[in-house]
Amino acid sequence: MRDTKLRRRGVNSAWWGQRILWVASCTLSLFCWASSSQALQVTGLNGPQSFLSDSAHQEYFISNVNGESDARDNNGFITKLDGKGKVVNLHFIQGGKGRTILHAPKGMAIVRKILYVADLDTLRGFDTETGAPLVTVTIPSPPGISQGVGLADVLHAGKGFLYMSDFVTNTIYRINTNDDHAISVLVRDETLSGPRGLTLDPRTGHLIVASWDKGKILDVDGRGHITELVSNGFFSSRFKNLDGLDFDTWGNLYISDFTTGKIWRMRPDGHFQVIAEYLPTPADISVDRENNLILVPYLYSNTAEMNGLESPNRSRKKNRTLADYGFGFPAPPERERPPE
Numbered sequence: 001m002r003d004t005k006l007r008r009r010g011v012n013s014a015w016w017g018q019r020i021l022w023v024a025s026c027t028l029s030l031f032c033w034a035s036s037s038q039a040l041q042v043t044g045l046n047g048p049q050s051f052l053s054d055s056a057h058q059e060y061f062i063s064n065v066n067g068e069s070d071a072r073d074n075n076g077f078i079t080k081l082d083g084k085g086k087v088v089n090l091h092f093i094q095g096g097k098g099r100t101i102l103h104a105p106k107g108m109a110i111v112r113k114i115l116y117v118a119d120l121d122t123l124r125g126f127d128t129e130t131g132a133p134l135v136t137v138t139i140p141s142p143p144g145i146s147q148g149v150g151l152a153d154v155l156h157a158g159k160g161f162l163y164m165s166d167f168v169t170n171t172i173y174r175i176n177t178n179d180d181h182a183i184s185v186l187v188r189d190e191t192l193s194g195p196r197g198l199t200l201d202p203r204t205g206h207l208i209v210a211s212w213d214k215g216k217i218l219d220v221d222g223r224g225h226i227t228e229l230v231s232n233g234f235f236s237s238r239f240k241n242l243d244g245l246d247f248d249t250w251g252n253l254y255i256s257d258f259t260t261g262k263i264w265r266m267r268p269d270g271h272f273q274v275i276a277e278y279l280p281t282p283a284d285i286s287v288d289r290e291n292n293l294i295l296v297p298y299l300y301s302n303t304a305e306m307n308g309l310e311s312p313n314r315s316r317k318k319n320r321t322l323a324d325y326g327f328g329f330p331a332p333p334e335r336e337r338p339p340e
Helices: 002-008 014-031
Strands: 040-042 048-054 059-064 077-082 087-094 105-111 114-119 122-127 133-138 151-156 161-166 171-176 182-188 195-200 207-211 217-220 226-230 242-247 253-257 262-266 272-276 286-288 293-298 303-308
Touching: 048 286, 048 293, 048 303, 059 105, 059 293, 077 105, 105 161, 114 133, 114 151, 122 151, 161 195, 171 195, 195 253, 207 242, 242 286
Parallel strands: 048 105, 105 151, 151 195, 195 242
Antiparallel strands: 040 303, 048 059, 059 077, 077 087, 105 114, 114 122, 122 133, 151 161, 161 171, 171 182, 195 207, 207 217, 217 226, 242 253, 253 262, 262 272, 286 293, 293 303
């Protein structure tokens, strides 16, 4: 799988990951809104892929792959946090425990106290209070496609409808939770270019999709029509492998670039800013709009972070870098320098 290849390149060693995370924490803190709380780190995770808030019950969930992203090893788990970001149960839902099956959990969504999780080719639903398994919906492989299905994200779009991205077959599925979780294909098109993160545009109600393969941001309407919002130019490659994305309360869109280690903000006027960089593999980010927090899982650093978002009324100054604050990237000792 694509992210497995990145891991084998040695994106994160134990020493390197700790130092990158230190710089990343400083970077995020520099751009947070001064009236928000300081960055809060969640440690002890294992391959955190997605970070989701449940504002209705003031709690958070983090999906942990715990191994290779495509392995059917039944050891994935979901971590539960309270409203202050404190870990309540590290292994709240644990693959291989009791009746629970969970291999490599990625994106998540909540509908009526059910936590839905994308797990390889299966959508699984768990009770948000007890963690008990409630729903299992397996997505069949499309005819003529041998690679199988690779679900990346789940989005609740209201009225009981879920949407799921399949980055292997370039498909977005629609699931009707009010009709025995009936499955339909919203769109299957090469233009999606490895769809990963999904979010809902608050202005249009359309899906906004992050492309892993081509570094594109796409708009998909209710009929499956695709409109390219942003893409790399012929002479420039702003984006590499886009993963998560979400809107804040002011209509700004935040996008994580897994490979370059950046989080971008796209304002409603289409202007882009890098709000954080030097991040160690930021994966499926999301926004807690009730508390104006951005939730960032760092896949290969086994850590996640909650940080305050700045008000657009306080964001008029030119984008700054670590050098403006006297920070420098810490060079590793010669004997521990990662391989070229």
